[in-house]
Amino acid sequence: MPTKTIREEFVKGLWDENPIFRQLLGMCPTLAVTNAVINGFAMGLATSFVLIFSSVVVSSIKKLIPNQVRIASYIVIIATFVTMADRFLAAFFYPISKELGPYVPLIVVNCIILGRQEAFSSKNTVGRSLIDALGMSLGFVLALLILSSIREILGMGTFLGHQVMGSWFKPWIIMVLPPGAFITLGILLAIALQIERKTKSRR
Amino acid sequence: MSLSTRMVAVLTSVGLLSGGFLAGVGLLTKERIALNKQQEIEEKISAVVPGTYSIEKFYEEKDLTVYGGKDKEGKLIGLAIHASGMGFQDKITFMMGTNTSLTKIFSLAILEQTETPGLGAKVDDKKSFLRFWENKDCSSILTLRKPAASSPEELGTSEINTITGATITSEAILNTANSSLERVRQLIKEGKVSSEGQDAN
Numbered sequence: 399m400p401t402k403t404i405r406e407e408f409v410k411g412l413w414d415e416n417p418i419f420r421q422l423l424g425m426c427p428t429l430a431v432t433n434a435v436i437n438g439f440a441m442g443l444a445t446s447f448v449l450i451f452s453s454v455v456v457s458s459i460k461k462l463i464p465n466q467v468r469i470a471s472y473i474v475i476i477a478t479f480v481t482m483a484d485r486f487l488a489a490f491f492y493p494i495s496k497e498l499g500p501y502v503p504l505i506v507v508n509c510i511i512l513g514r515q516e517a518f519s520s521k522n523t524v525g526r527s528l529i530d531a532l533g534m535s536l537g538f539v540l541a542l543l544i545l546s547s548i549r550e551i552l553g554m555g556t557f558l559g560h561q562v563m564g565s566w567f568k569p570w571i572i573m574v575l576p577p578g579a580f581i582t583l584g585i586l587l588a589i590a591l592q593i594e595r596k597t598k599s600r601r
Numbered sequence: 602m603s604l605s606t607r608m609v610a611v612l613t614s615v616g617l618l619s620g621g622f623l624a625g626v627g628l629l630t631k632e633r634i635a636l637n638k639q640q641e642i643e644e645k646i647s648a649v650v651p652g653t654y655s656i657e658k659f660y661e662e663k664d665l666t667v668y669g670g671k672d673k674e675g676k677l678i679g680l681a682i683h684a685s686g687m688g689f690q691d692k693i694t695f696m697m698g699t700n701t702s703l704t705k706i707f708s709l710a711i712l713e714q715t716e717t718p719g720l721g722a723k724v725d726d727k728k729s730f731l732r733f734w735e736n737k738d739c740s741s742i743l744t745l746r747k748p749a750a751s752s753p754e755e756l757g758t759s760e761i762n763t764i765t766g767a768t769i770t771s772e773a774i775l776n777t778a779n780s781s782l783e784r785v786r787q788l789i790k791e792g793k794v795s796s797e798g799q800d801a802n
Contacts, residue, residue: 467608471615478619482626489633492641500715 404529411533417510418541419590424510428542429579431501435558438546439539440494444487444502446535448479449511450528457519457527472515473506480506510538548582549573642683642696645710646670649698650679659794665781667794670698677701677797682785683712686777689769691715693724697778699739701796703786709734709778721770730771733762739782745775 402410417423427445432438455475463471484502487495495502505511514534519527550556553573555563563569572578602610647653650670659680660667666683679701685694693714698707711725723729733750737743738758747763750756761778763771788794 463611464604464608466604467612470612474612474615474619478623481623485626485630485634488637489630492634492637 404526407526407529408533411530411535411537412540413537415534416537416541416590417513417534418538418545419587420594421510421513422587423513424508424538425583426504427501427508428545429576429583431498432542432546432549432579432582433553433574434497434550435543435546436494437497438542440487440491441498441501442535442539442542444483444498445505445508445510445538446531447483448476448505448508449514449535449538450531451479452476452511453514453519453527453531454524456515457522457524460520468520469512469516472512472520476511476515477506510534545579545582545586548586549578553578641712642668645696645712646681646698649696649708649710650681651698651707652678653681656681660788665784667785667788669795677795679707680785680794680796682781684777684781685713686773686780688714688724688773689716689721689767693770693774693777695774695777697734697781699782703782703789703796704738704740706734706737706739706778708736709774716767716770720764721767723764723767724770724774730762730764737761739778743775743779743782745772 411417413420415421418425418428424445427441431441452472452475456472480503483505484495487498487502514531518530522530547557550558551562552570553575555561555567555569570578573582643656646656646668647670652672653670654673655671655675657669657671658666659669664685668681668683669677670679670681672678680699680703682697682699683694684697685692687693691714693716694712696710696712698709699705700707709731711731714722714724716722716724725731733753733756735753737760741759743759743761744757745763745768746756746760747768749763749765753762756762761771761775785794789796
């Protein structure tokens with residue numbers, strides 16, 4: 399299976415297999431917490447932390463786990479890191495932890511994480527799994543940043559809490575509300591698909 | 602080793618390892634989290650009992666804590682009732698500021714809630730819910746206004762507004778508020794909560 403180079407293994411998470419724009423995984427946090435850049439970024443980092451550590455652990459003990467109980471084992475491992483991330487945020491970044499609320503514990507059911515364990519870490523070496531997790535995480539964080547930047551700038555006229563739009567700008571409140579998430583994601587997916595089509599026809 | 606023994610062994614050890622690991626993480630972060638919560642509680646007390654300079658904890662039991670807010674001279678100016686009750690999804694915890702004789706609610710602040718975003722979660726929103734709690738007469742039982750009124754002026758002196766689409770959440774807070782007011786009155790009678798102070802009206 400390892401026909402890809404290490405570099406390809408990393409880069410695929412950014413575009414070709416980007417968890418959000420190409421695989422459409424992990425939509426719940428993507429839609430829910432991207433109303434402000436800081437929230438999207440914190441969510442991205444927390445998810446990355448869980449994904450990276452779970453991938454390393456799963457790929458290093460994959461031979462010990464009987465096939466029948468693999469999903470249960472993966473979930474316990476993922477849940478451990480999720481709880482760690484949750485406690486860490488509550489201890490050191492309390493306001494962000496309150497803002498993200500139930501979405502941090504919900505990382506445990508983020509399909510990106512279980513999906514990568516099942517599709518990649520359980521079949522590949524520790525090193526490759528780490529590279530894969532890093533690439534996927536970066537792809538996820540970037541996607542969340544794009545989404546949350548658009549929503550925060552249009553919805554509140556701010557970026558990371560700093561006013562970036564002039565006083566002429568009237569915030570489009572809908573962009574920070576749930577419909578804004580769907581609209582933004584829809585448009586971004588359409589753009590991603592368009593780019594993909596263009597590059598494909600050129601190949 | 603047979604397959605079933607191996608399955609049991611693997612799942613047990615994965616569970617034990619992660620449990621032990623988390624116990625360690627819990628110990629390390631516990632104090633810090635408690636401190637954060639304490640700070641938030643103090644902030645909310647100052648918000649619901651205007652003019653609070655120092656805080657004294659009077660009484661604590663399951664789901665109910667009573668604090669006293671004092672001004673610079675150390676005179677009691679109001680009570681802050683920290684109460685929790687079951688909402689639609691999970692417990693809702695709030696802080697309610699009242700005058701010392703429990704006849705008037707200054708305001709309400711939400712500490713914890715996990716209600717449905719867009720519906721029940723509006724309890725934490727000033728415009729849709731919290732402003733309807735300001736300066737309410739709580740000498741008699743608070744009642745719920747349903748269907749919802751659009752401005753605080755339309756409500757009776759001890760009437761609380763419903764959030765449209767989240768009656769259960771609104772009722773939950775109202776019931777918790779009523780029962781905790783009742784309980785605090787009893788505590789004052791028993792002398793467990795002080796009510797010595799001048800009512801700001």
